[in-house]
Amino acid sequence: MTIASVVDRWPDSARIFARYTLGCASCAISKSETILAGATGHGGGRVNMDELMRDLNTLADTGKLPDNLPAANATAGPGGMKMRGIGVLDGDITGPSIPRMFGVREKPMSADGKTLVPPKSRGGIPIMSMNLILPSEEEAVIWRGPMVSGAIRQFFSDVQWGELDYLIVDLPPGTSDAPLTVMQALPVDGVVLVTTPQALATMVVTKAVKLVKQLGGDIIGVVENMAYVTLPDGGRLEVFGPSQGLKLVIASNAPLMGKLPIDPAIARDADNGDIENYTSPEADELVENFMLVAPLKEPVRA
Amino acid sequence: MTIASVVDRWPDSARIFARYTLGCASCAISKSETILAGATGHGGGRVNMDELMRDLNTLADTGKLPDNLPAANATAGPGGMKMRGIGVLDGDITGPSIPRMFGVREKPMSADGKTLVPPKSRGGIPIMSMNLILPSEEEAVIWRGPMVSGAIRQFFSDVQWGELDYLIVDLPPGTSDAPLTVMQALPVDGVVLVTTPQALATMVVTKAVKLVKQLGGDIIGVVENMAYVTLPDGGRLEVFGPSQGLKLVIASNAPLMGKLPIDPAIARDADNGDIENYTSPEADELVENFMLVAPLKEPVRA
Known part of the structure; x- marks a missing residue:
């Protein structure tokens, strides 16, 4: 932005x-x-x-904002995001992990036989993922690209998302079917790129920058994940080397929205289906910055 | 095994x-x-x-082995692997990182106009990757599945790999086109699964176990990556939680070949194109165990 x-x-x-x-x-x-x-x-x-x-x-926060823009103040940790009307579409069809992170196991319901009502997390976030359709979460989805694309399109168009401020689509790495379908078939307002500090990772994410730009999309921010480990003595160990964030900021012409450490609590909460209750200063800052840069247009309606 | x-x-x-x-x-x-x-x-x-x-x-090491089986002794760090005749096919078409890790920038040559001679690393390892064909390593490959599959097949069949003991195919996560093509179109002797200690990651890798089994493949081992961080005082911090290795060993019926820590030296050497010179007790042990379990049949010939 x-x-x-x-x-x-x-x-x-x-x-x-x-x-x-x-x-x-x-x-x-x-x-x-x-x-x-x-x-x-x-x-x-x-x-x-x-x-x-x-x-x-x-x-x-002073009210000098357009009515439909959410206050970008601090209370909005991942737990607070539900207040803004968030939905999550798991675009990683063959490696879906969203339901597990949110502790959602319920299957989507279909009242009319045509559309699906997505199950909601404990915090009220509607979630759609391939893993909610499979007989078990360890079942494999051995699908080639066209099937993957079809599933993503259906997860958007045939799911009753209700009225949302933000529908977040989580994507796997790479520049093949999943991101291509999302950019071409879904009304994407903005893309957030997530990387790690390695030059290797930055190089691969730069390819994603080009994908978004070639398809006329808008990159609204960059997140550096696994930026460092907080040591027991409070020090920081940059296990993947120094930040490469600025490189991506320049390549993408988008702000660095946040740097997240490797935090054992994230792994634990994600494994336990409790990610909504995870909070940390870094995560709060990331959400604040997201609210600041994320475009909010018409509410998403299914 | x-x-x-x-x-x-x-x-x-x-x-x-x-x-x-x-x-x-x-x-x-x-x-x-x-x-x-x-x-x-x-x-x-x-x-x-x-x-x-x-x-x-x-x-x-005593010689009581079939002739064509490599000695599984200790000297074979990643640097030593070249002695056995290793080639690397980068099966991650849209997020290729192998050339960068090995410091290879040279383009493949074609003497006959039909096949490609892959460039070699400083240590003599022939390498084929999408990044070696692109005008620059940051160029995006915005390809759907069939193109990805075609590239992988060509990287195997149209490349003069020469005589190798092992052709290692590096694959991206997921169970879509890339692994499916490799399992169906390449003469794969065995699959090594790489995961991190998170239950989430283990769940996703279990899907890959099912893919390999459904397609009649053989999983020869499991590797746990990012297993822990070695602290400045020598202690170990399990940043992603305790090992989930045994779960995968049971699911895959294959041995845990090794646990690799998050080691800043790996990130540094990979970013600097110097991964062949990386050595550590954990990496050496992993290679030893690989030599022990990896099937060696006829040498790979292009």
């Missing part, structure tokens, strides 16, 4: 950018520059990104 | 199994039992797997 588009959406943010020496909010380059890129390039290295983002978030 | 098949291949190993209270080497169950499963189930918990595997490796 560019500085210009932030200002366009929240005119008052121009004052905040200016306060952080980012007069570029009114300059032509702001149309192609992300908040981070602007702060890095024109702030002379003196901009405190955390403070800038916090001030922008505070602005979002 | 079952105990019976080890004994079948190296008759002298029966004495070694017996020494470790595994008289089951001559029992019917040994036909369906892996070394680890046997040691766990019938050794009464008293079998030292490390010693048993070392003794089996020593046996392999």
